[in-house]
Amino acid sequence: MASLTINGTVHEVDVEPDTPLLWVIREQVGLTGTKYSCGIAQCGACTVHVDGVATRSCTLPVSAVTPEQRIVTIEGLSPDGSHPVQKAWLELDVPQCGYCQTGQIMAAAALLQANPQPSDEDITVEMTNICRCGTYNRIKAAIKLAANGGAIRG
Amino acid sequence: MFVLAAGLPTILPAQENKFGADGMPNGWRDDPTIYISLAEDGTVTVTCHRSEMGQGVRTSIAMVVADELEADWARVRVAQAWGDEERFGNQDTDGSRSLRHWFMPMRRAGGAARTMLEQAAAAQWGVPENEVRAANHVVTHAPSGRSLGYGALARAAAMLPVPDRGTVRLKESSAFRYIGKDTVGLIDNYDFTTGTAVYGIDARVEGMLYAVIARPPVYGGKVASYDAANALKVPGVLKVVTIAPPPIPSEFEPLGGVAVIARNTWAAIKGREALKVNWEDGPNAAYSSDTYRARLSEAAGKPGKVVRNEGDVERAMAGAAKRVSAEYYIPHLAQSPMEPPAALVRIVDGAAEAWACTQAPQATRGLLAKRLGLPVEKVKVNVTLLGGGFGRKSKPDFVVEAGLCSQAMDGAPVKVTWTREDDLHHGYYHTVSVERLEAGLDASGKPVAWLHRSAAPTIGSIFAPDPKHELPFELGMGLVNTPFDIPNIRAENPEAAAHVRIGWFRAVSNIPHAFAIQSFVAELAHAAGRDPKDYLLELIGPARIIDPTKIGDVWNHGEDPERYPIDTGRLRRVVETAAEGIGWGRSLPKGSGVGIAGHYSFVSYIAVAAEVAVGDGGRLSIPRVDIAIDCGPMVNPDRVRSQMEGAVIMGAGLATSAEISFKNGRAEQNNFDTYELTRIDSAPREIRVHLLPSTDYARPLGGVGEPGLPPVAPAIANAVFAATGKRIRQLPIRDQLST
Ligand code: FES
Numbered sequence: 032m033a034s035l036t037i038n039g040t041v042h043e044v045d046v047e048p049d050t051p052l053l054w055v056i057r058e059q060v061g062l063t064g065t066k067y068s069c070g071i072a073q074c075g076a077c078t079v080h081v082d083g084v085a086t087r088s089c090t091l092p093v094s095a096v097t098p099e100q101r102i103v104t105i106e107g108l109s110p111d112g113s114h115p116v117q118k119a120w121l122e123l124d125v126p127q128c129g130y131c132q133t134g135q136i137m138a139a140a141a142l143l144q145a146n147p148q149p150s151d152e153d154i155t156v157e158m159t160n161i162c163r164c165g166t167y168n169r170i171k172a173a174i175k176l177a178a179n180g181g182a183i184r185g
Numbered sequence: 186m187f188v189l190a191a192g193l194p195t196i197l198p199a200q201e202n203k204f205g206a207d208g209m210p211n212g213w214r215d216d217p218t219i220y221i222s223l224a225e226d227g228t229v230t231v232t233c234h235r236s237e238m239g240q241g242v243r244t245s246i247a248m249v250v251a252d253e254l255e256a257d258w259a260r261v262r263v264a265q266a267w268g269d270e271e272r273f274g275n276q277d278t279d280g281s282r283s284l285r286h287w288f289m290p291m292r293r294a295g296g297a298a299r300t301m302l303e304q305a306a307a308a309q310w311g312v313p314e315n316e317v318r319a320a321n322h323v324v325t326h327a328p329s330g331r332s333l334g335y336g337a338l339a340r341a342a343a344m345l346p347v348p349d350r351g352t353v354r355l356k357e358s359s360a361f362r363y364i365g366k367d368t369v370g371l372i373d374n375y376d377f378t379t380g381t382a383v384y385g386i387d388a389r390v391e392g393m394l395y396a397v398i399a400r401p402p403v404y405g406g407k408v409a410s411y412d413a414a415n416a417l418k419v420p421g422v423l424k425v426v427t428i429a430p431p432p433i434p435s436e437f438e439p440l441g442g443v444a445v446i447a448r449n450t451w452a453a454i455k456g457r458e459a460l461k462v463n464w465e466d467g468p469n470a471a472y473s474s475d476t477y478r479a480r481l482s483e484a485a486g487k488p489g490k491v492v493r494n495e496g497d498v499e500r501a502m503a504g505a506a507k508r509v510s511a512e513y514y515i516p517h518l519a520q521s522p523m524e525p526p527a528a529l530v531r532i533v534d535g536a537a538e539a540w541a542c543t544q545a546p547q548a549t550r551g552l553l554a555k556r557l558g559l560p561v562e563k564v565k566v567n568v569t570l571l572g573g574g575f576g577r578k579s580k581p582d583f584v585v586e587a588g589l590c591s592q593a594m595d596g597a598p599v600k601v602t603w604t605r606e607d608d609l610h611h612g613y614y615h616t617v618s619v620e621r622l623e624a625g626l627d628a629s630g631k632p633v634a635w636l637h638r639s640a641a642p643t644i645g646s647i648f649a650p651d652p653k654h655e656l657p658f659e660l661g662m663g664l665v666n667t668p669f670d671i672p673n674i675r676a677e678n679p680e681a682a683a684h685v686r687i688g689w690f691r692a693v694s695n696i697p698h699a700f701a702i703q704s705f706v707a708e709l710a711h712a713a714g715r716d717p718k719d720y721l722l723e724l725i726g727p728a729r730i731i732d733p734t735k736i737g738d739v740w741n742h743g744e745d746p747e748r749y750p751i752d753t754g755r756l757r758r759v760v761e762t763a764a765e766g767i768g769w770g771r772s773l774p775k776g777s778g779v780g781i782a783g784h785y786s787f788v789s790y791i792a793v794a795a796e797v798a799v800g801d802g803g804r805l806s807i808p809r810v811d812i813a814i815d816c817g818p819m820v821n822p823d824r825v826r827s828q829m830e831g832a833v834i835m836g837a838g839l840a841t842s843a844e845i846s847f848k849n850g851r852a853e854q855n856n857f858d859t860y861e862l863t864r865i866d867s868a869p870r871e872i873r874v875h876l877l878p879s880t881d882y883a884r885p886l887g888g889v890g891e892p893g894l895p896p897v898a899p900a901i902a903n904a905v906f907a908a909t910g911k912r913i914r915q916l917p918i919r920d921q922l923s924t
């Protein structure tokens with residue numbers, strides 16, 4: 032049994048303690064916006080925020096998360112898709128298949144929280160999520176757009 | 186009529202003399218009642234029968250329909266068709282042909298629906314039909330100033346017969362509001378960015394179970410014995426069942442193995458880890474990439490089956506002032522869409538229902554029915570979004586696995602998830618090849634003879650026992666249809682046996698063919714002391730129209746060679762555009778260089794110019810890539826751009842870091858730590874896409890999803906040569922620059 036605070040709601044889940052947070056979020060809690068792709072913290076598809084820090088949930092056992100820790104998934108990033116990063120993603124039509132994008136958005140939102148005006152270099156260092164469709168250049172542009180308050184392109 | 190060159194196999198397309206959508210199984214439909222519904226509140230729902238995997242087809246199909254329908258984009262929704270080709274026509278989403286085949290049928294469907302709305306309004310007002318006009322969701326009768334919204338006309342329009350397709354007026358392309366414009370965004374983007382988009386791996390139904398499967402590590406292997414005792418002790422594991430091995434060649438069948446079915450995915454994964462399985466590896470247990478490469482190389486060193494032959498290569502070669510040869514190696518690759526294969530199936534009262542990220546819903550339906558012993562009508566395949574496909578998801582093996590697991594659980598819904606390790610270990614891999622080229626140059630450095638041998642296991646090996654040669658569609662991917670202006674030219678295809686499942690990977694055989702040819706052109710330019718771009722243009726020769734069937738390509742991407750001949754003028758133009766884009770000829774710092782490559786595939790013309798910088802210790806970076814595409818008239822320019830951007834990044838990955846290799850029949854890469862895909866730090870820093878304009882929508886459309894990929898790797902390799910003098914003859918580049 033674990034108690035988790037996800038998107039502001041407390042969930043009691045009956046799982047084995049070594050179960051990665053990713054699978055609990057997806058299967059027990061039923062929020063499928065957080066994705067599986069590698070399971071070994073390589074790709075970032077499973078990125079959520081734990082106390083505001085971008086975290087790869089596929090390798091974080093649920094037993095290592097306390098009920099006090101605030102977990103935010105893509106579904107909780109904004110009530111209506113209006114987070115500046117989400118808006119920038121819409122504006123520049125960043126996604127292709129979209130699968131990696133929830134993880135990318137969570138990583139980008141955490142990056143901007145810590146560093147509101149990231150340089151190209153900062154983005155390149157911080158954004159390590161894989162996108163097989165190859166949307167990196169638009170991701171970079173969208174992060175800058177979000178950093179500039181969505182005011183200007185590029 | 187097909188003119189078969191001597192020595193060619195007499196394999197004709199499945200349906201002789203039928204081209205494009207006519208030649209596809211179950212063809213096309215253009216009945217608006219199949220694809221378009223209009224609610225009384227005015228909401229238009231377009232049913233997209235092609236699978237969305239990142240190419241933007243749900244947006245693009247909806248754009249085409251909405252434009253002809255004169256619909257207001259804000260009121261257009263899209264629904265996904267289930268797998269039913271009787272109803273929807275061909276649904277195989279592959280070959281870069283959704284819009285090539287469906288642009289006109291979808292225009293006609295939209296135009297017919299618009300006509301029905303106009304007829305309904307005219308009848309209601311008692312005025313002649315030609316006095317009313319539909320525009321932007323409203324039908325207006327100008328003489329009387331009356332107008333009605335689409336919603337208000339929905340019911341009456343639905344009662345009318347569908348007009349004959351010959352009578353439907355299509356819009357002038359100058360009146361397009363969506364087609365060819367950047368006026369609308371991605372229709373699924375809100376769902377993508379909020380996490381509400383549903384992929385195959387996300388499918389959920391009440392009472393579902395979860396499974397992972399231990400599959401034979403070697404293709405053709407099977408379970409010798411297994412012990413499930415420890416697996417069954419894992420909390421949450423419910424059942425362990427075997428899946429029978431398929432006959433070899435295995436076609437689209439599951440590989441067999443041992444399935445662990447559990448209350449959740451994690452329990453299934455842990456249960457699988459606790460399984461003890463003894464495998465019988467079978468005939469491919471000795472397959473190792475290093476020794477196999479030597480075998481391919483040996484085959485490419487000797488004459489092979491002639492698949493194209495013009496002039497007298499021997500004589501011209503003997504009389505040449507200079508002879509140059511080179512051999513290239515292009516390894517296996519895995520498609521590795523970010524969403525691994527995953528599907529959910531349940532069986533209720535003798536009817537199966539699947540939710541799957543499939544590129545081939547009809548094939549999925551057929552194979553599910555066969556393996557579950559159900560009539561096809563009793564199988565429904567719901568198509569989810571695909572988290573990438575790249576060819577992997579055109580094979581329904583993973584969906585059938587879910588069906589078999591469900592059957593083992595008395596029809597309970599079971600979702601099978603492939604872990605990334607499963608994806609890399611049990612794929613339908615891109616072929617592996619050795620490409621050997623030889624040319625004879627005259628005194629001025631111009632080639633007078635060209636010999637290309639391509640040795641690579643064929644995709645045909647998953648369907649027929651032990652075929653040794655590439656099929657027409659593989660030969661037609663840049664081997665036999667190279668449109669060079671060389672008088673003596675021969676292509677040969679020596680034998681190569683397959684030891685793993687070979688499958689379609691975005692752009693397929695164009696990858697090795699283009700890599701070898703476009704690298705070799707630059708090698709010849711160097712040998713001749715010429716500028717590689719000028720030399721490439723010279724080889725392409727003057728602008729002319731080539732009938733592909735006359736040079737040995739009986740396939741021509743399934744298209745009519747008259748409607749889709751090879752136009753070297755278009756190929757020249759993209760090469761010139763890419764070169765101009767990157768500033769060909771400008772001076773660069775030491776350690777930097779630019780390279781170029783141009784390739785025709787999927788009836789589109791693409792050229793890539795790449796700039797690379799090689800720093801300390803051979804560290805390669807790609808500051809900039811210019812890619813130019815002429816795909817004929819475009820529906821959705823922004824999605825053409827995004828496909829080109831994606832192709833450049835995937836191409837950079839296969840050029841620099843991605844490889845699947847085998848040892849003892851087993852793939853050596855396990856996950857993204859060893860199968861290295863391009864990330865943001867290794868991606869080209871700037872990608873500039875040049876769309877060659879085409880406003881003539883009477884011209885045929887070209888492919889977009891795949892053709893961007895083939896010229897990327899050779900352009901990068903050529904740039905590396907320009908930067909360092911080091912010639913790349915083996916992919917990926919990886920650490921080749923560090924010495
Ligand atoms: S699934 Fe967690 S990092 Fe890839």
Ligand code: FES
Pocket residue numbers: 126127128129130131132161162163164165166239523572573
């Ligand atoms: S958009 Fe498809 S993996 Fe990133």
